[in-house]
Amino acid sequence: MPSFAIPVPDAAARAAALERLDGLVKPVGSLGRLEELAAWLSAAHGVVPPRPLDDVRVVVFAGDHGVSAQSAYPREVTAAMVRVFLAGRSGVTVLAAQVGAQVRVADIAVDWDAADVPEEVTAHKIRRGSGAIDVEDALAPGEALAAFEAGRAIAASESTADILIPGDMGIGNTTVCAAVVASALGLPANEVVGTGTGVSGEALERKTAVVAAALSRRPVTDPFDRLTALGSACLAATAGFLVEAASRGIPVVLDGIFSATAALVARDIAPGAEQWWLAGHRSTEPAQAFALKALGLTPILDLGFRLGEGSGAVQAVPTLRAARAVIAEMGLLADLG
Numbered sequence: 553m554p555s556f557a558i559p560v561p562d563a564a565a566r567a568a569a570l571e572r573l574d575g576l577v578k579p580v581g582s583l584g585r586l587e588e589l590a591a592w593l594s595a596a597h598g599v600v601p602p603r604p605l606d607d608v609r610v611v612v613f614a615g616d617h618g619v620s621a622q623s624a625y626p627r628e629v630t631a632a633m634v635r636v637f638l639a640g641r642s643g644v645t646v647l648a649a650q651v652g653a654q655v656r657v658a659d660i661a662v663d664w665d666a667a668d669v670p671e672e673v674t675a676h677k678i679r680r681g682s683g684a685i686d687v688e689d690a691l692a693p694g695e696a697l698a699a700f701e702a703g704r705a706i707a708a709s710e711s712t713a714d715i716l717i718p719g720d721m722g723i724g725n726t727t728v729c730a731a732v733v734a735s736a737l738g739l740p741a742n743e744v745v746g747t748g749t750g751v752s753g754e755a756l757e758r759k760t761a762v763v764a765a766a767l768s769r770r771p772v773t774d775p776f777d778r779l780t781a782l783g784s785a786c787l788a789a790t791a792g793f794l795v796e797a798a799s800r801g802i803p804v805v806l807d808g809i810f811s812a813t814a815a816l817v818a819r820d821i822a823p824g825a826e827q828w829w830l831a832g833h834r835s836t837e838p839a840q841a842f843a844l845k846a847l848g849l850t851p852i853l854d855l856g857f858r859l860g861e862g863s864g865a866v867q868a869v870p871t872l873r874a875a876r877a878v879i880a881e882m883g884l885l886a887d888l889g
């Protein structure tokens with residue numbers, strides 16, 4: 553397994569931020585979580601106040617999953633949505649436009665004929681779709697590492713961003729995430745499986761049975777083997793993206809179940825990387841809650857989002873900018889005289 557040197561956020565900048573926050577014209581601690589976020593950003597940027605968060609970029613990792621039958625929507629939606637992202641009409645692109653964030657789509661494993669899709673979208677393609685994890689491995693030997701490296705290269709090419717956000721598009725991906733989180737944390741299928749795009753009743757029971765079958769199919773030996781057995785190419789690429797961002801000290805805002813699952817695997821590959829990540833929002837998926845708890849991350853927002861794409865993380869950006877404004881612009885009690 554490759555190893556990574558993960559830098560540590562600046563403790564002196566954090567201490568200076570906390571001291572300044574206590575001296576602002578307000579009762580100590582009265583801006584709650586915003587104060588914590590201001591200190592976190594100061595430590596991440598190594599300076600008080602932290603830099604303005606002008607350059608926010610979302611990368612949507614798109615790919616198909618062999619368990620797409622466990623979704624409430626057909627597999628073809630993945631490819632169709634890539635076109636919607638490019639047209640700027642998806643949930644995440646509309647929300648991103650509101651906060652001035654850029655959105656880029658990376659086709660890692662979409663199962664389609666991508667002939668008329670721009671080269672920058674398909675440049676990191678690993679394969680088409682992935683194995684049905686209840687009966688076979690998701691990936692062939694070597695593909696998890698290749699996809700991980702593709703994700704690292706994508707983060708490297710976005711390294712001037714102030715904040716990076718991983719997004720996802722892939723019908724069936726909540727089934728894969730449930731399996732990966734259950735495997736990583738030793739949880740039973742019925743505790744991690746959620747409704748995804750909206751399955752209920754017998755369909756939810758089938759989805760749970762698929763995850764249980766995937767978990768008992770064969771043991772996994774390490775995080776890359778977990779991606780190979782139970783994951784997908786875009787999950788591996790997202791994990792690589794997160795590790796590379798952390799190794800460059802670029803703050804990341806995680807989104808819903810997909811990015812939290814990738815983060816759990818990325819942390820197991822590169823311990824300490826989680827210090828560079830914030831949880832943008834709480835999704836309704838139980839696997840996301842388990843993954844964030846294991847990572848020690850508390851969601852910034854709780855708006856009942858269950859979309860993915862990076863949408864919840866994008867929606868947290870105004871809150872981060874507010875945290876930065878407070879520490880940069882509020883007056884000091886000491887100046888009141």
Ligand SMILES: Cc1cc2ncn([C@H]3O[C@H](COP(=O)(O)O)[C@@H](O)[C@H]3O)c2cc1C
Pocket residue numbers: 622623624625629633720721722723724725726727747748749750859860861
């Ligand atoms: C139109 C549409 C747009 C989406 N955008 C994100 N997802 C989200 O839903 C999917 C995961 O849920 P499941 O595991 O139940 O398929 C992923 O594609 C995820 O990105 C969407 C799903 C649909 C249908």
Ligand SMILES: O=C(O)c1cccnc1
Pocket residue numbers: 726747748749807808809810835836837857858859860861
């Ligand atoms: O919360 C999420 O991230 C989510 C939930 C359902 C489907 N896709 C994503």
